[in-house]
Amino acid sequence: MEKQKSVTIKETLFMDLVKYFLVNVREDEDRIRLELQKKLDVLVKRELYTKYKTAKSATEREAARQEYLEKVGMPKDFRW
DSSP states (O other), X not given: OOOOOOOOOOHHHHHHHHIIIIIOOOTTHHHHHHHHHHHHHXXXXXXXXXXXXXXXXXXXXHHHHHHHHHXXXXXXXXXX
């Protein structure tokens, strides 16, 4: 069984989620969506970077590096 990773979120996001799910306060829904999307983007970028750093072959490493650079918005003409 694979060990589960922990994810850290801002306290304000946590409180918004508590209000949303436990108290049924729906007014912060757009902000919750935005903050969760930002967190997901950070997690994806970190996973791509880790994949790039730990790839077994040079081909896999380069593919992961290009995917990471694409995700962070690095222009193609600025890459080496």
